Amino acid sequence: MENTITNREAEPVAESNDLSLVLTPLEDLRGFLFHHLGRLLLFLITSSSVIAVFLIFFFVIREAMPFIKEHDLIKFLTSKQWYPEADTPKFGALSMIVGSAYVTVASLIFAVPVGILAAVFLSDIVSFRIREIVKPVIEILAAIPSVAYGFFAVLVLAPWLQNKFGFTTGTNALNASIILSIMALPTIISVAEDSISTVGRELREASYGLGATRFETIFKVVLPTAHSGIIAAVILGMMRAIGETMVVWMASGNAAQIPAPWWNLSQSVRTMTASIAGEMGETVKGSDHYYSLFATGVLLLILIFTLNLISEYFLVSAKKKLGKI
Amino acid sequence: MPTSTIKNQAKSDHIDSVVSLSEKKTSSSKSELDCQCPVVKAENFSFYYGSKAGVKDISMEFYPCSVTAIIGPSGCGKSTFLRSINRINDLIPNTSVKGNLFVNGHNVYDKNTNLVNLRQQVGMVFQKPNPFPKSIFDNIAYGPKLQGVKSRSKLQQIVEESLKAAALWKEVKDDLKKSALALSGGQQQRLCIARALATKPNTLLMDEPCSALDPIATGKIEDLIGRLQSDYTIVIVTHSMQQAARISRRTAFFCLGELIEYGSTVDIFRNPGKKQTEDYVTGRFG
Amino acid sequence: MKYNTRHIINKIFTVVTAASVVLMIVILISVLGPMIWRGSSAVFFKSTVEFRKMQLDLHHRGDEAEIGDEISKSEIYRDFIYHKIDVFKKGINTDYYTDRVKQIYRKFSKELQYNGIKGDQLSRRRKFARGIRRDMEKAFKSLDKAEILQIIDDVNKCKGDERIANTKADEFFVLADEYKETIKNFDLSKRQQYAQALKEVEGLVRQLLGPRSDEPLPAMVMDRYGATRVDLAKELLDKIIWKRQWVQQNPDKPMVEEKVRRATQFAGTELESIFPYIEENFDTITIPRFTFYWQYFFDDSTSGHYFGGVGPEILGTLILTVLAMAFVFPLGVISAAYLVECASDNMAVRIIRMSINTLAGVPSIVFGLFGLAFFVLVFIPFFGGPSKPCILAASLTLAVLTLPVMIRASEEAIRSVPKTYKEASLGLGAGRFRTFVKVTFPAALPGILTGVILSLSRVAGETAPILFTGACAFGSVPKSLFSQTRTLSYGSYDIAVGDKIGMLVPHNQYGMVVTLVLLIICLNAIAIFFRAKIFRRLKGH
Ligand SMILES: Nc1ncnc2c1ncn2[C@@H]1O[C@H](COP(=O)(O)OP(=O)(O)O)[C@@H](O)[C@H]1O
Numbered sequence A: 001m002e003n004t005i006t007n008r009e010a011e012p013v014a015e016s017n018d019l020s021l022v023l024t025p026l027e028d029l030r031g032f033l034f035h036h037l038g039r040l041l042l043f044l045i046t047s048s049s050v051i052a053v054f055l056i057f058f059f060v061i062r063e064a065m066p067f068i069k070e071h072d073l074i075k076f077l078t079s080k081q082w083y084p085e086a087d088t089p090k091f092g093a094l095s096m097i098v099g100s101a102y103v104t105v106a107s108l109i110f111a112v113p114v115g116i117l118a119a120v121f122l123s124d125i126v127s128f129r130i131r132e133i134v135k136p137v138i139e140i141l142a143a144i145p146s147v148a149y150g151f152f153a154v155l156v157l158a159p160w161l162q163n164k165f166g167f168t169t170g171t172n173a174l175n176a177s178i179i180l181s182i183m184a185l186p187t188i189i190s191v192a193e194d195s196i197s198t199v200g201r202e203l204r205e206a207s208y209g210l211g212a213t214r215f216e217t218i219f220k221v222v223l224p225t226a227h228s229g230i231i232a233a234v235i236l237g238m239m240r241a242i243g244e245t246m247v248v249w250m251a252s253g254n255a256a257q258i259p260a261p262w263w264n265l266s267q268s269v270r271t272m273t274a275s276i277a278g279e280m281g282e283t284v285k286g287s288d289h290y291y292s293l294f295a296t297g298v299l300l301l302i303l304i305f306t307l308n309l310i311s312e313y314f315l316v317s318a319k320k321k322l323g324k325i
Numbered sequence B: 001m002p003t004s005t006i007k008n009q010a011k012s013d014h015i016d017s018v019v020s021l022s023e024k025k026t027s028s029s030k031s032e033l034d035c036q037c038p039v040v041k042a043e044n045f046s047f048y049y050g051s052k053a054g055v056k057d058i059s060m061e062f063y064p065c066s067v068t069a070i071i072g073p074s075g076c077g078k079s080t081f082l083r084s085i086n087r088i089n090d091l092i093p094n095t096s097v098k099g100n101l102f103v104n105g106h107n108v109y110d111k112n113t114n115l116v117n118l119r120q121q122v123g124m125v126f127q128k129p130n131p132f133p134k135s136i137f138d139n140i141a142y143g144p145k146l147q148g149v150k151s152r153s154k155l156q157q158i159v160e161e162s163l164k165a166a167a168l169w170k171e172v173k174d175d176l177k178k179s180a181l182a183l184s185g186g187q188q189q190r191l192c193i194a195r196a197l198a199t200k201p202n203t204l205l206m207d208e209p210c211s212a213l214d215p216i217a218t219g220k221i222e223d224l225i226g227r228l229q230s231d232y233t234i235v236i237v238t239h240s241m242q243q244a245a246r247i248s249r250r251t252a253f254f255c256l257g258e259l260i261e262y263g264s265t266v267d268i269f270r271n272p273g274k275k276q277t278e279d280y281v282t283g284r285f286g
Numbered sequence C: 001m002k003y004n005t006r007h008i009i010n011k012i013f014t015v016v017t018a019a020s021v022v023l024m025i026v027i028l029i030s031v032l033g034p035m036i037w038r039g040s041s042a043v044f045f046k047s048t049v050e051f052r053k054m055q056l057d058l059h060h061r062g063d064e065a066e067i068g069d070e071i072s073k074s075e076i077y078r079d080f081i082y083h084k085i086d087v088f089k090k091g092i093n094t095d096y097y098t099d100r101v102k103q104i105y106r107k108f109s110k111e112l113q114y115n116g117i118k119g120d121q122l123s124r125r126r127k128f129a130r131g132i133r134r135d136m137e138k139a140f141k142s143l144d145k146a147e148i149l150q151i152i153d154d155v156n157k158c159k160g161d162e163r164i165a166n167t168k169a170d171e172f173f174v175l176a177d178e179y180k181e182t183i184k185n186f187d188l189s190k191r192q193q194y195a196q197a198l199k200e201v202e203g204l205v206r207q208l209l210g211p212r213s214d215e216p217l218p219a220m221v222m223d224r225y226g227a228t229r230v231d232l233a234k235e236l237l238d239k240i241i242w243k244r245q246w247v248q249q250n251p252d253k254p255m256v257e258e259k260v261r262r263a264t265q266f267a268g269t270e271l272e273s274i275f276p277y278i279e280e281n282f283d284t285i286t287i288p289r290f291t292f293y294w295q296y297f298f299d300d301s302t303s304g305h306y307f308g309g310v311g312p313e314i315l316g317t318l319i320l321t322v323l324a325m326a327f328v329f330p331l332g333v334i335s336a337a338y339l340v341e342c343a344s345d346n347m348a349v350r351i352i353r354m355s356i357n358t359l360a361g362v363p364s365i366v367f368g369l370f371g372l373a374f375f376v377l378v379f380i381p382f383f384g385g386p387s388k389p390c391i392l393a394a395s396l397t398l399a400v401l402t403l404p405v406m407i408r409a410s411e412e413a414i415r416s417v418p419k420t421y422k423e424a425s426l427g428l429g430a431g432r433f434r435t436f437v438k439v440t441f442p443a444a445l446p447g448i449l450t451g452v453i454l455s456l457s458r459v460a461g462e463t464a465p466i467l468f469t470g471a472c473a474f475g476s477v478p479k480s481l482f483s484q485t486r487t488l489s490y491g492s493y494d495i496a497v498g499d500k501i502g503m504l505v506p507h508n509q510y511g512m513v514v515t516l517v518l519l520i521i522c523l524n525a526i527a528i529f530f531r532a533k534i535f536r537r538l539k540g541h
């Protein structure tokens, strides 16, 4: 804070009987130290998250460096051949990248419509009391740890899928996608609901006042107005799905292949996260394989960082828009 | 809202009764008005939120052992001015001041101001009662404890004195351990006054202390102010001209961040010197 | 559009949105319901006498005399089963008879030598006995009943022959009669088949009843006891009574599973009677009793979680979460305090906020990589610790992971403290530091605690970050911060897919994951409750 201070001799108008309003030099010094050093200290502590992000990038990239230097990055990104432990090892991560994208997109196909509809339901349709009941359901869905979902996928869903649809294996892309969509739902719902309910009451009333039904109001006025926030919600859900490890590791079957034909969800796939989780335990520290897994980690990190920036852009623009209204 | 109804009343012909009311109270003491040294004195004082002025170029003085009212339309900077006196406005980022503001002869915007002592001497009561979510006892003991009073019996004594001074002792003496939030609005506001008194200030700043209260609670607070004025310098911001007329000896009229007129309450309501003041007190403002 | 269609679309839309919420509730129930139902059977179940025996042996739980009593009661019935099996075995496995016959012959020739018979005499008599031995061995090998009976008749004719009279060789005839008796009810053509089937039955009975008391103690603890739970015992009983086999009824069609009574399989043999016997006396053999095995949450487990509980896993999870919270709590609260109280909107603060958001988005497996690359390989060794995965590294990794959760929750809590509190405190002459410590922080504390609980639940459930930084599937209870630990989360993974033994004990599989889920749901419920209370208080009730 900047105060324009005009220093003038204080005229004694009335004598203060108890406390002096003037700081003694010692108090002054103590106050100065307390204020500035304390602030600095707090600032440094607060910077720990910056330091953490920096360290994460630095150390993951550092461990990936030997691989990046020695191998053809283009090949890493475009080859399907992943034979890290062969005599002439091959590091082509394409099938893993495609696998990640595959289960993510498949899960969003289910999670986005359901999530948005549920958000609309919570913000525009039901009473406060029902919302109070449904909210904990969403919170618990979000709180169930991923390993428990993975457990469910392997021991309950996989046998069921296998028996019901006659798949050759129950742990496949479909299984992983179903579970991922359940896990992405709470994120999508809460972010979307936030942005939908911040669309002002006035807009809704204007629309209803012109004779629109609720459906029309929501689709023509509310959702278009809240679209930035909804896009952000979808991206955040996507981040959750891409970054998820235990579920895809346990449920996706872990075959490093690209499904053919491409719509065949009943085939096993392997994602980047599952590949890191599954193979890191078996590698020797310092081997090419070990470094290549860190390179996969870097890829993930870059991906998530980019998505994060995009989602932030949309969230900020959602805020700005509502500021204008 | 109670404030607006009161205002509307004032707008109508009731203004005469208002003036006569204030006359009764203050006419006798007119001679002693100017003979005392001011406790608070502003000299060309301006306060800025960013580049926008909250108050501009205020010069005025507040005198000990009397009640001064600040009136004016909302948004005219009454609160801003009041809150600059004990520098509570420091909390708001991007603010700056110009000019001088003396409390007990010390320019509070000097670098070397002891803010802690300043705020102990200049107590404040806010528009909405804001007791801490603690017991009644702890609320009042908060200030004394800060000053270093540790002994339980001493604290007890201070709490009792302050509650008695704020005319709340009888109502709460049996449940000092109860949460302050359990009190009614008027009691909470008196508790806040008691809390301010417990730090033994010599000045009390009150920012619309009754605007969130019902008429009965308002009456009690006004009585209290009337009793306190013999010991404290009281500055009260109010929306209600009736209230200003009832309790204050001097009145200042603010408009659009500027001090329009300042004088004895009788003069302000009877023979306002400026057209704006007259419009406001007769309800033709707008 | 007509009013009617618009109206109908609107109605449909409402129904669809409601359906999506209902779908979610259904999902939640169908995920949690079966899991909790089956998981609770790890703690509430009907135990058999084998369970109590195991508890007595491994943990000295229960009344020794009473359990001994139960065991001996059950043993009476078991002995009948064992006896029948043994008898039947003799008919199949004629090695027993072959051995006996060889033994008798050896005894016989020793007897002769002992009696001082020598030379010609000796070899003549031995030769005769050898003849009988050979005949009998032939009979034991033969699958033709008529032939066997013929041979035995022939052998019996030698009875009383002077060459062997009044010697040990008399036992030949006893043995021959015994064998005759054994094969009387026995279809010899099925001997091969019976051998297979018996092996199966013996295996199942062993699983049900445990090893026999005269056997040496098996090395693996899981082999030392029979079925400890009535549900498992019932399954085994079913397998014992019914044989399942895949049959191809039609060459074009896939194979079909078929159930056959084992009793019919062994019809006409000694063994036939044990199947109804086991079924009838199931309760007296197993002595079922309802058990509340609360020690499940404290007991260590035998290898593969076959027996025992999840004590070390719970302990490990608690250690990790508490340590992580200890690291992250001060950081989170101070950061939040700075962001609310001191920060203006400058570049540094914007970078801090962006970092927090980034941190919140980093995939958990990347935290695992980071923990390995930084805490395990660099940070802990730098301070002289060992460069291997350990509790300290894992909890530090988890602390970094949960930092954004903690900061956001605390920030929200501190921000929601009414500004008037702060003003009042400052107005009474408190400094900013004191105002924070005495007024703002206490008022924000419930909110901050809610954040702590949510972070705790997040930390407790995370698996990927600790895969390479400190979790292990088996091992002893950790002795220091530098050893690895088992956790509920990693244990749930391991018992579901890592360890094959887990498949044999579904109750323990589900028990583990349900312990984890319930722990987390409880934490969340507490947080939700807390928050509702704060909400109510801020509204002034
Ligand atoms: N925190 C703030 N930031 C920016 N402007 C403010 C702030 N508080 C008050 N103002 C502005 O200062 C002016 C005076 O406000 P205030 O002193 O609260 O008026 P009053 O109390 O007389 O109603 C108003 O125009 C108001 O918009």
Ligand SMILES: [Mg+2]
Pocket (backbone or CB within 6 Å): B078, B079, B080
């Ligand atoms: Mg005001």
